[in-house]
Amino acid sequence: MKDANEYLDKLLQELRRGTITISVLSQLSEPQYGYSLVTMLEEKGIHVEPGTLYPLLRRLEKQGLLESKWDTEETRPRKYYLLSETGKEVYELLIVEWQQIVESMSNVIDSKGGKKDGDD
Amino acid sequence: MEMIDRYIYAVTQKLPQSQRKDIAEELRSLIEDMLEERVQGENVTVNDVEEVLMELGNPRQLAQKYKGTKNYLIGPELFDSYMLVLKIVLISTAIAISITFIIKTIINPVTILDHFVELIVAFVTALPAAFGWTTFGFAIADHFGDIKAKDLEIGTEWKPSDLAPIPDEKRQIKYCEPIVSITFYTLLIIMFVFSNEYLGVWIFQDGFSDVVPFLNNETYTTSLLFLILIMGIGITKECLKLIYGKWTYKLVTYIAIVNVISTIAVLFMINGNAFWNPDFLLELTQAGVITENSDGYRTVSMIWNQSTLWILVLLVVGLIWELIDGLIKANKK
Structure with missing residues (x-):
């Protein structure tokens, strides 16, 4: 028999995969570079592996959701990412969808208790 | 650093x-x-x-x-057809190799051990090659076929009315029938390509000595192209049956079109150039199978001269029967 934690790990991984994109988009109304994003998200309680985040940024750029620019004026050149116009639009739509999911999910989870309370 | x-x-x-x-x-x-x-x-x-x-x-x-790209050779869209084709290819190759072995052994039984070694060698080399080439072909198709793969995704726009009815036993085309036919066509192609010299009347004098070929050797290259084309059309037809899986009017229509095309190809081939061996009767006489001006000669000569007509008649009757049979089955409710 597998430990419950093993199941949990796998399911959590699947669950996080989609939310990472939303988290990244949410932080990029201001330009950020790869590592600053990692720390920003970490502070907000969202853990992202750098090895996952960096390729993701490039992929989102390729899809047209992000724009990027090299900044060579600092001590070390850094590539900054920023939401594109499409990216902003997509992010707005995503938020709406996400809030609906949260709402429905809490309904689903709460209804278990609701049933026990009897009919209304 | x-x-x-x-x-x-x-x-x-x-x-x-x-x-x-x-x-x-x-x-x-x-x-x-x-x-x-x-x-x-x-x-x-x-x-x-x-x-x-x-x-x-x-x-x-x-x-x-x-x-971020795919890390597979043949994606899920093509995998089913890949497995199917792979099975057909491997089975036909194995059968072809075995038949070659049997024919060689009949012709020259003394050296059966050599033939057996050749058989083993052929199995070890040809089967992996067949496997490799099929896989290669599909990998190429997968690599360049992005747009096609999307076309194949019929499932994305799906409505309940698209649901196929539970197959009616009578209208259903059994899975194995087209596969057997495809294997058969493949074998015929292999036979025509590799052993034209054995297509004919076998003369046995102190064992196997010679073959009087049916087909004209000089024009064989052209004939071979036609033969492969016709077999190819046949394979296409069987693939259609595999895809549809049951008799429908649409399938019958397609098969009718394919059959007309193959009949035209056959007509072209048989009438177009010297398809048959022009010296067939002469060579048969020389080989001592028949003697000139005997009853036997007249019979063989009649059969030989009429054969083109009869082959055509049989072919057309066969093709029409296939259509009628399909229509009857498609009509069943």
Whole structure:
């Protein structure tokens, strides 16, 4: 028999995969570079592996959701990412969808208790 | 710091040339950011570098994430048809090799051991080759067939009315029938390509001595093209049956079109150039099978001269019967 934690790990991984994109988009109304994003998200309680985040940024750029620019004026050149116009639009739509999911999910989870309370 | 260079190299060498430089620069600045954060102004030690690189993970996996492309040869859209074709190809190859062995053994039974060795060698070389080429073909199709694969995704726009009725036993085309036919056509092609010299009347004098061929050797190359074309049309037809899986009016219509095309091809082939061996009767006489001006000669001569007509008649009757049979089955409710 597998430990419950093993199941949990796998399911959590699947669950996080989609939310990472939303988290990244949410932080990029201001330009950020790869590592600053990692720390920003970490502070907000969202853990992202750098090895996952960096390729993701490039992929989102390729899809047209992000724009990027090299900044060579600092001590070390850094590539900054920023939401594109499409990216902003997509992010707005995503938020709406996400809030609906949260709402429905809490309904689903709460209804278990609701049933026990009897009919209304 | 050499370790960082090695890490970046390990990641980028697996990436397309056009992206290498940019990713390398970005990765370097990111690694330096991570190091800086870790040491907080102190000197960077090898240990720190190692820990940062460990955090980034296996360079191969990182490169894979950067590429973001598929890491398979034949995708799920093509996999089913790949398995099907692979089975057909392997089975026909195996049968062809075995038949070659049997024919050779009949012709020259003394050297059966040699034939057997050839059989084994053929199995060991031809089967992997068949496997390889089929896989190669499908891998190419998968690589360049992105648009096609999307067309194949009929399932994306789906409505309940699209649901196929539970197959009616009477209208159903059994899975094995087209496969047997395709195998048969493949074998015929192999036979025509490799052993034209054995297609004819076999003369046995003290064992196997000669063959009087049915077909004209001089025009055989042209005839062969037609034969392969006709067999190819046949295979296409069987594939259609496989795809549809049951008799419908649409399928019957397609088969009718295909049959008309193959009949025209056959007519062209038989009438177009000297298809049959013009010296067939002469060679038969010389081989001593029949003697001139005997009853036997007249019979054989009649059969030989009429054969074109009868083959055509049989073929057309067969093809029409296939259509009628299909229509009857499609009509059943």
